[in-house]
Amino acid sequence: RIDGRRLWDSLMSFAEIGATPKGGVRRLTLSETDKRGRDRFRAECEALGLTVRVDAIGNMFARRPGRDPNRAPVLFGSHLDSQPSGGKFDGALGVLGGLEVMRSLNDLGIVTEAPLELINWTDEEGSRFGHSLMGSGVWSGIFTLDKACALTDVEGTTVGSALDAIGYRGTEPAKPFRADAYFELHIEQGPILEREDKPIGIVTGAQAMVWYDAVTIGRDSHAGTTPPSARKDALVCAARIIDLVDRMMRARGEDGRGTVGQLLVSPNSRNVVPGEVRFSVEFRHPSDAEVDKLDQEFPPAAQSIADACGVKLELTTLFKIPAQLFDPSCVDLVRQGAAKLGYSTREIVSGAGHDAVYVARHVPTAMIFTPCRDGLSHNEEESIEPGQAEAGCQVLFEAVVARANR
Amino acid sequence: RIDGRRLWDSLMSFAEIGATPKGGVRRLTLSETDKRGRDRFRAECEALGLTVRVDAIGNMFARRPGRDPNRAPVLFGSHLDSQPSGGKFDGALGVLGGLEVMRSLNDLGIVTEAPLELINWTDEEGSRFGHSLMGSGVWSGIFTLDKACALTDVEGTTVGSALDAIGYRGTEPAKPFRADAYFELHIEQGPILEREDKPIGIVTGAQAMVWYDAVTIGRDSHAGTTPPSARKDALVCAARIIDLVDRMMRARGEDGRGTVGQLLVSPNSRNVVPGEVRFSVEFRHPSDAEVDKLDQEFPPAAQSIADACGVKLELTTLFKIPAQLFDPSCVDLVRQGAAKLGYSTREIVSGAGHDAVYVARHVPTAMIFTPCRDGLSHNEEESIEPGQAEAGCQVLFEAVVARANR
Ligand SMILES: NC(=O)NCCC(=O)O
Ligand SMILES: NC(=O)NCCC(=O)O
Numbered sequence: 001r002i003d004g005r006r007l008w009d010s011l012m013s014f015a016e017i018g019a020t021p022k023g024g025v026r027r028l029t030l031s032e033t034d035k036r037g038r039d040r041f042r043a044e045c046e047a048l049g050l051t052v053r054v055d056a057i058g059n060m061f062a063r064r065p066g067r068d069p070n071r072a073p074v075l076f077g078s079h080l081d082s083q084p085s086g087g088k089f090d091g092a093l094g095v096l097g098g099l100e101v102m103r104s105l106n107d108l109g110i111v112t113e114a115p116l117e118l119i120n121w122t123d124e125e126g127s128r129f130g131h132s133l134m135g136s137g138v139w140s141g142i143f144t145l146d147k148a149c150a151l152t153d154v155e156g157t158t159v160g161s162a163l164d165a166i167g168y169r170g171t172e173p174a175k176p177f178r179a180d181a182y183f184e185l186h187i188e189q190g191p192i193l194e195r196e197d198k199p200i201g202i203v204t205g206a207q208a209m210v211w212y213d214a215v216t217i218g219r220d221s222h223a224g225t226t227p228p229s230a231r232k233d234a235l236v237c238a239a240r241i242i243d244l245v246d247r248m249m250r251a252r253g254e255d256g257r258g259t260v261g262q263l264l265v266s267p268n269s270r271n272v273v274p275g276e277v278r279f280s281v282e283f284r285h286p287s288d289a290e291v292d293k294l295d296q297e298f299p300p301a302a303q304s305i306a307d308a309c310g311v312k313l314e315l316t317t318l319f320k321i322p323a324q325l326f327d328p329s330c331v332d333l334v335r336q337g338a339a340k341l342g343y344s345t346r347e348i349v350s351g352a353g354h355d356a357v358y359v360a361r362h363v364p365t366a367m368i369f370t371p372c373r374d375g376l377s378h379n380e381e382e383s384i385e386p387g388q389a390e391a392g393c394q395v396l397f398e399a400v401v402a403r404a405n406r
Numbered sequence: 407r408i409d410g411r412r413l414w415d416s417l418m419s420f421a422e423i424g425a426t427p428k429g430g431v432r433r434l435t436l437s438e439t440d441k442r443g444r445d446r447f448r449a450e451c452e453a454l455g456l457t458v459r460v461d462a463i464g465n466m467f468a469r470r471p472g473r474d475p476n477r478a479p480v481l482f483g484s485h486l487d488s489q490p491s492g493g494k495f496d497g498a499l500g501v502l503g504g505l506e507v508m509r510s511l512n513d514l515g516i517v518t519e520a521p522l523e524l525i526n527w528t529d530e531e532g533s534r535f536g537h538s539l540m541g542s543g544v545w546s547g548i549f550t551l552d553k554a555c556a557l558t559d560v561e562g563t564t565v566g567s568a569l570d571a572i573g574y575r576g577t578e579p580a581k582p583f584r585a586d587a588y589f590e591l592h593i594e595q596g597p598i599l600e601r602e603d604k605p606i607g608i609v610t611g612a613q614a615m616v617w618y619d620a621v622t623i624g625r626d627s628h629a630g631t632t633p634p635s636a637r638k639d640a641l642v643c644a645a646r647i648i649d650l651v652d653r654m655m656r657a658r659g660e661d662g663r664g665t666v667g668q669l670l671v672s673p674n675s676r677n678v679v680p681g682e683v684r685f686s687v688e689f690r691h692p693s694d695a696e697v698d699k700l701d702q703e704f705p706p707a708a709q710s711i712a713d714a715c716g717v718k719l720e721l722t723t724l725f726k727i728p729a730q731l732f733d734p735s736c737v738d739l740v741r742q743g744a745a746k747l748g749y750s751t752r753e754i755v756s757g758a759g760h761d762a763v764y765v766a767r768h769v770p771t772a773m774i775f776t777p778c779r780d781g782l783s784h785n786e787e788e789s790i791e792p793g794q795a796e797a798g799c800q801v802l803f804e805a806v807v808a809r810a811n812r
């Protein structure tokens with residue numbers, strides 16, 4: 001039904017926007033490169049006859065009318081921003097797969113009962129401004145537009161000024177509207193489907209997570225003259241907290257996740273005992289109770305390390321998302337679509353956060369996963385097969401059309 | 407004899423070049439700011455009738471003729487570059503103190519028997535290109551001019567192109583010439599003189615050190631989906647090596663030094679398990695034998711940590727400097743100068759590296775230390791009293807004139 005070859009060409013061509021030497025992409029949210037991606041997306045939507053709206057946080061909605069204008073639309077989509085050195089498929093598969101669904105419906109002359117809306121959410125990755133799922137988070141009322149617009153990147157640029165700079169501060173209010181369902185197609189970004197050789201993952205929900213910002217504050221001093229007793233080394237303190245995060249993760253077995261992904265040293269000079277280190281910390285677990293425990297244990301344990309190092313610790317919780325179950329009727333439409341097409345499937349809980357998690361608080365939601373090579377994502381070498389993209393997109397088509405015509 | 411007020415004014419006025427908000431300076435070697443400092447220094451030397459030469463690595467020599475042109479010159483000086491967020495006195499005291507010596511000799515109408523040369527060494531700090539004592543190191547033949555010119559900063563700029571960009575690639579060969587002695591005045595950068603209330607430190611030598619570059623190479627992957635068993639976290643590995651460096655230092659008691667001052671994470675994104683970390687490591691100790699032991703123990707200990715983390719470690723030795731004893735006759739001139747002026751003194755081994763350490767391999771050398779507040783250096787809050795600068799400069803004057811007239 002959908003055209004797998006056309007989908008693949010569209011993925012490859014889109015991946016030229018922000019292409020990196022090792023075959024990945026760098027399309028940081030609200031950057032000039034993101035603008036080029038957005039402009040291309042808008043042009044392709046309009047060429048298909050869709051009407052594009054942009055909301056106040058830059059989320060883009062491309063609408064295809066249904067036979068019954070009074071019915072709530074069926075939503076689907078994902079995100080076009082990427083990690084600083086990210087892969088070609090993380091997010092793009094869901095948006096460009098959605099575009100292929102729209103194209104195929106046009107080709108087939110199908111008009112669905114309910115209208116359809118294809119969405120590109122702003123700043124899903126969170127790597128630039130520190131809040132993943134930002135656009136869907138504002139839309140869902142998880143945090144306010146003002147708070148989001150005031151977030152800054154490491155250069156001090158705010159979300160608000162970045163939106164203005166690329167011309168994507170839209171006029172629509174960023175808040176839930178009446179919608180019938182939301183479907184998101186995404187690569188798994190983990191090893192499970194590949195290991196079990198399942199082309200389709202039926203995503204039943206997503207795990208819980210908590211993100212922090214940490215700053216250790218010691219005192220810059222000369223590496224050659226400052227004796228051990230006089231040191232207040234912010235980096236030694238941060239290093240011990242990094243080790244703590246890893247140990248707390250491993251104490252939870254294979255379901256635990258604990259990561260320090262970002263860290264900046266100041267003054268960052270070879271012969272200076274570091275006076276300040278800023279770093280991120282995050283924990284995840286499928287169980288809310290475990291994330292609650294991690295969130296209770298971590299701050300005092302990190303504080304004891306800082307005390308022992310004679311270093312000050314500032315710890316801020318950025319956000320905490322409980323585990324989210326998806327809507328059984330939507331999940332079932334994914335299951336039925338895959339079954340109809342004869343794909344072998346597996347139920348799976350998402351390890352990554354997705355816009356679908358926030359949208360699910362307002363709109364019945366489900367997700368479709370496809371495998372990726374070695375379970376590798378957030379890596380320039382992230383890779384999938386054309387047939388895997390096609391299968392995922394075909395299931396999305398089935399679920400969307402079934403829902404819109406029910 | 408010297409004018410303490412004039413010296414202080416000159417220190418304060420020079421500190422405006424590259425001044426930072428917290429009262430320090432940022433005058434990274436071979437930067438535009440360094441060029442402004444060099445241009446000012448050259449102009450002030452020429453105004454005093456000195457002849458300025460620049461060698462192939464940018465070291466500057468300002469010569470004052472002696473009565474006997476055949477005698478080898480007496481050298482003195484220090485450096486005008488600074489740490490990224492450094493203090494106003496580290497290096498500047500020795501160069502501007504030297505300028506005050508020249509000025510006072512002019513005022514007093516003194517012509518010394520031997521010629522005098524005041525030196526500004528290039529890149530003493532090492533923070534930009536990774537080799538401290540670079541200009542004096544090339545001059546002393548510790549490393550070749552070609553090797554030095556090929557060193558790069560984090561942006562990939564080479565020393566050679568930075569020299570050209572600021573117009574300080576001189577025509578003189580960078581190598582030892584016939585010289586009678588070298589004296590360097592510097593702040594102690596440590597707590598000893600202040601603690602014992604001694605205005606003058608008679609520096610008998612400097613401690614040994616070894617510097618490394620380390621890279622840990624794991625694999626970028628998604629923080630939410632990558633289970634503990636599949637992680638190759640380059641930052642967790644680096645963190646454990648940072649802890650090792652600190653523990654190896656502390657095992658040596660108060661004489662040990664071990665520091666990781668610089669560290670860069672890649673891709674440095676909150677929700678990505680870091681795939682690569684580049685960082686500096688250095689150890690110091692007054693005893694060569696201890697530095698040899700540290701240099702033997704550290705690589706295999708770091709390698710075991712990397713093996714346990716499933717991460718690759720690349721470790722490169724940048725340089726190793728043995729402990730250096732200064733010349734007894736020059737040290738004695740410092741002792742006599744301080745005694746003549748009635749200053750209470752203390753013999754001291756330098757914790758920091760200084761250009762004097764390399765010069766001492768070719769020319770009889772000694773150093774003079776003055777206290778600094780809280781022993782704090784490589785910090786914007788580094789601070790000294792005008793009287794302390796004056797005392798150090800006066801002792802420099804005595805030692806230089808005594809040597810040149812002997
Ligand atoms: N899907 C994805 O990579 N989302 C980024 C947010 C997260 O860290 O889970
Ligand atoms: N004096 C001084 O700070 N030198 C820098 C080289 C070192 O790290 O010791």
